[in-house]
Amino acid sequence: MKFSINRRFFFNKINMVSRAISVFSPLPALSGIWMDVRKDSIVLTGSDSNITIQTTIYKGEMNNLEIESTGSIVIESKYLSEIVRKLDSEFIDVELIDYTLVQISSPNGKFNLNGIQASEYPEINLERPENHFVLNRDDLTAIVNQTVFACGNDDQRPVLKGVNFHAKGKTLYCSGSDSFRLAYKKIELNEPQDFNITIPTKSLIEVQRSIDETIDAVDVYADTKKIQFIFDKTIFQSRLIDGNYPIVERIIPNQFIAEMRVDTQELAGVIDRTAFIRTDKIHVIKMECSEMVTRIKTASTEIGNSDEVLTDCVYHGDDLRFSCNGTFVTDALKALGGEKVRLQFSANQGPILISNPDDTSTLMIIVPMRSHD
């Protein structure tokens, strides 16, 4: 196994597949990158057994790849990545010099790394799942930014540790929820689809990070067990989370007793100023809403209390008093963006629907907290 290649190009590819590799790998071989040098290409694979990333480098790309001999080896990803990143030459040589010893060399330096035999790398099924759709990079980014934050982190309810993709007809409904709040986003698809899967948040975040600005859209393939994102000679595969995702449409309120429109920045600022008070590490705020005045209060016997009035705020409907997690509201405002935000109240102590009045494709639902006064 021997080849030479443009260092920067090679580094970017190593970096790409390294995203899948965990430092806490259960299998020693999985802490490495499987490098398979073929006649006209190099296939790099990284995996933590949940996420697998495989990319192929072809001769003739802008990478000056010259393959002298073929072969296959697994190399510890962190060392390989560090050496290739730090080398100061434009091109590097990579060669299997002795059994499992791999030499990476520049004109002045030789770096030898102990590898692992390729036969020890686990077999990973990268067969393509059946359902296919296309996702724009912008949509994928929006899904990650607008739903992942609301997902749970509780091993007792693993299904909430992912974002649910529910396709019905030409609409994809993406939901993230930790059972106290829900982030819900609609995406239009080109072709009708019918599936209901839950993707681990980590996988979604990593695939989004892997896709650079040169890529407009990715091909997505999914079945009930796994999902693949295909882009730039790369397969990004993730296992799905087993289990039935809650039917979120039942949670979204559609009748309201009151509505508030408020400047997003102002509401975010007022809530942020109450963050110095936390009760059991939770940032509890109390809202007192009437058509006369809306106040956000907070109190702790130990630290002190606060009381601030919203100025750029219009409120219609019943008087309301409730407590909720201020961080949840701040997260929702950040995810929505927009100058103005609308809060719709379904009942006293009932779920609150937060949305951008100009774009209702994304909805945030927050459940108030039981308060003790």
Place this chain on the structure above:
Amino acid sequence: MKFSINRRFFFNKINMVSRAISVFSPLPALSGIWMDVRKDSIVLTGSDSNITIQTTIYKGEMNNLEIESTGSIVIESKYLSEIVRKLDSEFIDVELIDYTLVQISSPNGKFNLNGIQASEYPEINLERPENHFVLNRDDLTAIVNQTVFACGNDDQRPVLKGVNFHAKGKTLYCSGSDSFRLAYKKIELNEPQDFNITIPTKSLIEVQRSIDETIDAVDVYADTKKIQFIFDKTIFQSRLIDGNYPIVERIIPNQFIAEMRVDTQELAGVIDRTAFIRTDKIHVIKMECSEMVTRIKTASTEIGNSDEVLTDCVYHGDDLRFSCNGTFVTDALKALGGEKVRLQFSANQGPILISNPDDTSTLMIIVPMRSHD
């Protein structure tokens, strides 16, 4: 106690004295800022009992300070600082509204914090020590950047946890050492002095951070127990470290068997590329020097090995082979700056003197490691 003030000005002053405050304060009152509102000024004090920072805000500065009534209170620094930072108004009111309850208010919001009675704040002696000299901000910055990194962190030898300031005549010798390396810097003083003190590294770092670009020089007062830096209506006081500092002049070699001149960037790059190999978390490099070629090698049975040649390097003297801590060399190069660096070798396995050939006011000494091959 009641006053109003420009919010940003007040925040900067709170921030300044907060630097002295530790989150792990032994005394509850020391987690707060002591705010003493007098007729024409406000005195803010923060302390962790080792470092004390006291700053005075006078009426008539560009701060719109209006004092309605005097008084004294201690307020938890992290809450005060967070509220004053986040408020969105240009001016704020601060008032003791009930026993120890302090109200900070803007036009739309009221924030009440539970304070602590001023009588519970410990007495801190801020009397001025006897010896006086002036230190330029640039010199202070250079001392921090060029000596602190070399200091020790071992409670067994507390004196090495500080930078030694040894004044003899019109020269101040500043030394940082962890006993395996020494950073040694000479500063010219305006007037002759005679003292030998050791300042905790934390204090030096904090005082340097506290001094902004508007301040050219600070007045320094010191005796055997404490040091004060005076600038911008602020006293920055630190306890000194007890104990005799080693006589560093004995360590600095002055006879050499070999000398190397090398491009600083290249040497730093070559050493950095060996950093993937660590033995018991230490970055051990092996240097092989001769007039023909200089190599930097490293090896580990587990990970692999490396071997790189220095190209922009001139070496005169005996052939040498030794091991040393690569991180120490990198730290020294970073502290020295300069395009070229000179390494002077006192003996085989003897201390190495590293300096910038154009500026010998700063010296770095590194002791090689015993190698087992």
